[in-house]
Amino acid sequence: MNKTSSSREKMITVKFYTNYLSRMMMPNLSIFIAWMLISFLLPFFSVDQQVIQQMEQGVLTVLLPLLIAYTGGQMLAPERGGVVGAVAVLGAILATDIPQVFGAMLLGPLAGWLLYRSDSFVSKVKSGYEMLVRNFIAGALGGLLFLGSYFLLAPLFNWFSLGSYQLVDYFVRQNVLPFIHIIVEPLKVLFFNNIVNHGLFTPLGIEAAAVNDQSVLFLIEANPGPGLGVLAAYLFFGSKRNRTNAAASIFVQAIGGIHEVYFPFVLLDPWVLLGPIVGGFSGTLIFQFLGVGLRAPASPGSILAILLNTPASMILGVLAGIVVSTVVSFAIASVLLKRKTNTENEERKMPKMKKVTEIVVACDAGMGSSAIGASILKKELEEAQLTFPVRYQSIYRVTDDPALLVITQRELAAIAQKQTPHAQHYVLDNFLAADEYAPLIQELQRREQDPQQSLQIESANSQGVSTIIFLYTGKKRGSQTMAVEILRKMARQQALSLTVKKMAYEGQALDPTAVYILPKELAEKCPIPDVPLLVVDDLLTTDAYRQLLTEGVDYVFDQS
Template identity: 40%
Template sequence: MNSKAKSKSNVQGFGNFLSGMIMPNIGAIIAWGLITTLFIGTGWLPNKELESMVSPMLTYIIPGLIAYQGGKLVGGNRGAVMGIIAATGVIVGSDYVMFLGAMIIGPVAGWVIKKFDEAVEGKVKAGFEMLVNNFSIGILGMILAIIGYYLVGPFMGAILSVLDSGVQFMVKNSILPLVAIFVEPAKVLFLNNAINHGVFTPLAVDQVAEAGKSIMYLIETNPGPGLGVLLAYWMFSKDKVTKTSAPGAIIIHFFGGIHEIYFPYILMNPILLLSTIGGSLAALLYYTIFNLGLAGPASPGSILAYLGMAPKGSTIAVLFGAVIAAAVSFVISIPLIKRANKKSSNLEDATMKIKEMKAESKGLGNTPINKIIFACDAGMGSSAMGATVLKKKLKEAGLSEIEVEHASVSEIPKDAKLVVVHKDLAERAAKSAPEAKLVTITNFMAAPEYDMVVDDLKKLYSQIH
């Protein structure tokens, strides 16, 4: 692995770890966002009794869940319990909502109990195991909660104060849209979940608590920029594979909210980043000028989720921002795609190269394969869609007995023998499952590798039977 690829893999891995604490709890954040949207004084259905749930969920429940998940990622179930104990000190030790504090103290607590368990393994006398297990969590958890109260909580509160001031400065001076220059390239490198859930969501919650909405929820999740690129491909591309796959990608991206579906179309012609940057910048400028935001995270980034999280009275205004992003992205994409039509590099050529590589490939070997793992960054969006596509193809080929599961690229089952993953996540997949055979794809909808896998499996099973 060269240094550039290793750095990219490390950044993706760290981002995945951050989003791994948030993603499993997105449902809870959405529930809080819906309660806020509906029942606060300016909501759709104002209700003082139900509004009383807003503050406890935001202050205690969600940070506790994040710390629990962070501890579990590092130290298993015991780490999860440690995480939520330690998070109590951080939560009450600051006046800010401690999403970021929970993302720090949770993994630290998991690491502490993991190291303790390793240190005492084999040294505890028979009959004292339960006593040691329970009191170790109780004592170490208490110590970390105290440290969280006096050190971590105030420290993270100071950091959040600086970050919040920075965001307010950018909004007031209309320079927040410039973050699109960094966000859009990072997204296509599969850092979208890390950016949205690891950075923007923790910053947004305080703004929602104060104003009932936050523009931070509108930055990464806007489906408009990607829609503009896909529409331009559909209408102006001369590559048959790209042109025919674009309509399906549009539906999955815009209504399903799986933004990863358009990343390969950008990676195939990287200059199209100008389109997504332009679309995102234009929409953010509009959102900034008219002081718009969402009451909760639009996850996945579907236009339906986008509108569902819009505060009362701003649904049409929020929708118009997505339209602006799509229109600007579409207009910029047209000449860039027409320019690309004159070049030979396209999905059709990629398909031919794959077929040539297949002729030189040793196939899947002679080991029976009963389960295929489709992996993506978070293990929830593009991998679930890809697994569905592959299941259908296997069923049509009479191989329905082969299971296809989806997973995070960082948590591929150790017994996995065949893993399908996007090429930009291949390094992380190889590290996560070193013994598995990797099949890398470049396009989730029209990947010729799907048919290659099915053909190889048919040959393998015909030899076995």
């Protein structure tokens, strides 16, 4: 039992990190769409093919790693993390000739995490010097990470690339090509696809094509089938947000030949990688069985580019391999996604909630998506006529409380459970999708309407107290008006039937069955009869009112 629990815990951790990698890539998918359009239009302007290749090199080796590192750093430290992450990966970019996408995925989050940890030091700095210290720390970290990536990490990345080349080369020389996808597909998902394709399959394929006029090696990485199968599975069985992205990505990969668009979808769930592996295996098996190949490399690897480089007699065979790999990849990925969807549906069926006094929408940094999500939730609560305090915060800073409702996205669910084990949790896929809050709104409405769930002020009711009055003197009663609204909302939130109002103190008879609230300065100036009385320093306080509603009149007497 412990072994099973440990394995599940490890899998949750793996999913968290792969989801994080995916979220670094998703905002940058537009790069591939832009490059597809550019590469399609450039030939019409008579641009030399070598110049086009240089542009592609710049996009893949410079622009893409910089943006990924920026996004990764920004996710953890929104103010300066992106800049420091970009500076850090620049060292690895300048030190090597290979695309440093993998390095960006490491250095971007590292930069953001280090900046996030530095906040505890900045909080101790004398007031007025915070900005200076923050900028100094960001600059120092950026410089140190740049030097580290240039002198230490770049050679490590080169070594990893060389090892990958030798490993893949072994499969080629042993003539067991279908099994090569066990290595190729994971490398592709980690954005080593261009290294594998142009650094290994293209040189070996050119040698084979010089002898046989065609080579199947040109189809190993260029085959769009495994990726199309994954995208089609997400289109039919993914979440609403992922379906929209998958629809656009299918066109980009099939027609534009930009395979990178499906990598983030695989990273969303590591098990889905089985689809491309078996799909690629099946496609290459068909290519070998039918003896087909391409005359030259297909770059980019679109279906159109593949067919243009296919001998006329082999077109049907190449299409057969692509179709088989697509179908197999789709079938396996669909089974895995449907199982995941069923699990998510089960998780979404929440148990009946206990008392909720506050709602926190929590993300990594507690500023970006959670802020927008909190705004959407407030609007949904208002439309449902529910009044709950809603705030947004970093999940790492949320304080555990049984009466707290924590809302997180799925990739942070495990961390949320560890950070706030006694709080109540609601997990969704996307903070920005208003429809995902619907089950939560329904549950909160049910709790409000269920008398068994309603809170009662036992000690107050036992003494016949049903009215709470804010006292004021003269014509200044603005704070009392606001306080009345605050307390009314809190009473409705806890399903309490109370009359809350304000009243002038001068010349008014006080009701001994009501509870009176007044500010401290008024209590010192005016003699108050022997009535249930709560004196507060600030009329807009909430803690005192919450304690009054939950603990009753006994608490009021203690404070008199």
